[in-house]
Amino acid sequence: MLGAKTMVKMIDVAKLANVSTATVSRVLRNPDSVKKKTRDKVLESIEQLNYQPNVLARHFRRSKTNTILVIVPNIANTIFSQMVQGIEATASQNNYRVLLGNSNRNVEKEYDFLNILRQRQVDGMILLSGKIDRDTLQELLEQYPIVLASEYLKDVEMSTVCINNIKCGKEATKHLLAQGHRRVAHISGPMNSMLSVDRQGGYLEAMNEYGLKRDNRLILEGDFSFESGYERMKGFLRLKDRPTALFAASDEMAMGAIKAAKAEGIAVPEELAVVGFDDIRFSSIFEPGITTVAQPAVEMGNTSMELLLKHIKDPAFKPELIMLESEMIIRESCGLKVKEETR
Amino acid sequence: MLGAKTMVKMIDVAKLANVSTATVSRVLRNPDSVKKKTRDKVLESIEQLNYQPNVLARHFRRSKTNTILVIVPNIANTIFSQMVQGIEATASQNNYRVLLGNSNRNVEKEYDFLNILRQRQVDGMILLSGKIDRDTLQELLEQYPIVLASEYLKDVEMSTVCINNIKCGKEATKHLLAQGHRRVAHISGPMNSMLSVDRQGGYLEAMNEYGLKRDNRLILEGDFSFESGYERMKGFLRLKDRPTALFAASDEMAMGAIKAAKAEGIAVPEELAVVGFDDIRFSSIFEPGITTVAQPAVEMGNTSMELLLKHIKDPAFKPELIMLESEMIIRESCGLKVKEETR
DNA sequence: ACTTTAAATGTAAACGATTACATACTTGCT
DNA sequence: AGCAAGTATGTAATCGTTTACATTTAAAGT
Structure with a gap:
């Protein structure tokens, strides 16, 4: 060189x-x-x-970089990398670049990344995490184009792209209840995230509709990881009256739970029916195939980028809440017979 | 706002x-x-x-952005997102930012991204793909700091971080041969990539050491995807004298192949022993657990970023080839008995 | 006390594109 | 031909830091 x-x-x-x-x-x-x-x-x-x-001179003179920042909890996680893929695709199409801020679920790092925005190194930001506090967010929203995706925040008026987690959690749970299960357990995501609260809320609503009161022994908090699913399931299996069905707030946790059950000689779905969440790439490959609520991750990325562009182009653009449709995908893990799937 | x-x-x-x-x-x-x-x-x-x-004024004045570009074939692919995670972590530590260029394996897009470098919007680039032609690369290398990671190129003198794919391919294949298998098939990656050529080269060397000549019916080209593994395996299964073992150049293809075998009632590893490559997150979760060559993806990302920083700091820095150690991980798919693994 | 040398600060010219405003050139019309 | 209205181009200020060089201040040496 x-x-x-x-x-x-x-x-x-x-x-x-x-x-x-x-x-x-x-x-x-x-x-x-x-x-x-x-x-x-x-x-x-x-x-x-x-x-x-000289792009740098241009950026300086126009105080505009045609670059946006994405703050993501964990890029190595399928569901997030798919969203990022969607964001990047739409950004590219519109002659925008994507700066990656991977926080590794470390809030401090997320706060650090915000300075990139404050120093105007990017024209806007997409948040794939809901950990920034209300006040900071409010302050930033007054000055910069920001879109929240996948996550959802109460009491903050901002553009958001998400799915209806309550409805989805409810649907997933009812799917199990409709098959006659009554002892339906739930492994939630971390409860400091609205998304987890909502999925659990949906679970509780469904149980309620079937006349089942909240039973805290059937609810455990995970962190979306395979490992946490495995451990929590072991907890449920120690109950003398163990659950016959499980709604896990992520497919990874569902897989962990199934592995834990299998390790104890419990057959899935025969003795334990499982529904997960996300429909990551491996949910169809795993055996049994995971019945799950499919998040339209790539589309979510596309949509949030489109929304962000509107904010960038028109600073007066009013915040919008876009709820995307999600779909239950029935595979083997829930016990309903379906035709063999190979891919 | x-x-x-x-x-x-x-x-x-x-x-x-x-x-x-x-x-x-x-x-x-x-x-x-x-x-x-x-x-x-x-x-x-x-x-x-x-x-x-005002960071933009600063960048302009100093013609330096503290940002690097990563060109990645597919960010939604576990192995790449892990590398990107490693790159981002080291970049962050050194006060650098990462601009993401996701090509979706589209060469045109990769060429487009190169302009970001030419316009000096970034201080350097890490290539996670080996598709750019020799001349273009040579021209860029004279002007900008660039590191190639994971891939490897003949006839281009540039800093590269990779594993020894020949050695690994050989080791994986010998592992199968050592168990007595003689009809060992191979599903390669796309042959326009040196990485695939090398893994196949290793396979051929191993076969040769056992006195087995190249048999083209036992070699098929895939594209690293689950789907291609599934399809190619179906091809092998149609042979009248079908293989008893398979070395697949990626874990996804290994999984596809195993699914295809299972679909025909062929037991893995009893009737077909399989070794994969990469050790992606789901290789240990899949059943049977995939025996595989573990690529140190995150470390590869770290190392390539460190190397790039050396080039950025010293334009006279001589290209270096860093070969990282990889490790075979024995699980169930190859037929060797090992203790139960749950995670 | 008076140089000499070093450290701290100030002055002002870059960096290279963009763009408001001024000017020159066309065109169409009478 | 002469003028108005519109179109195309040019002039030069501007964006906000950084940094070479000039100047001032402080420290050290005799």
């Missing part, structure tokens, strides 16, 4: 084409405002000199 | 602290060059005015 050969600047192009820098700039940013003949002359000079505009 | 309240600039801080902008700048970038008393005065003014430096 050699040092950079001295950069060709706009003025060089202008000189070669016998025009002013203003005209060159216009050819680049607003071609129609320049006469075809001049434009061609300029384009040719650009070509000839292999001119690359 | 309101319009930005007029920004506090360095000159405002300078005035309040009764110094020049130069001093303020020094306090920010090189605190030791300023007398403690002055420094404190400036810091207090910064605090008081809630001054945020």
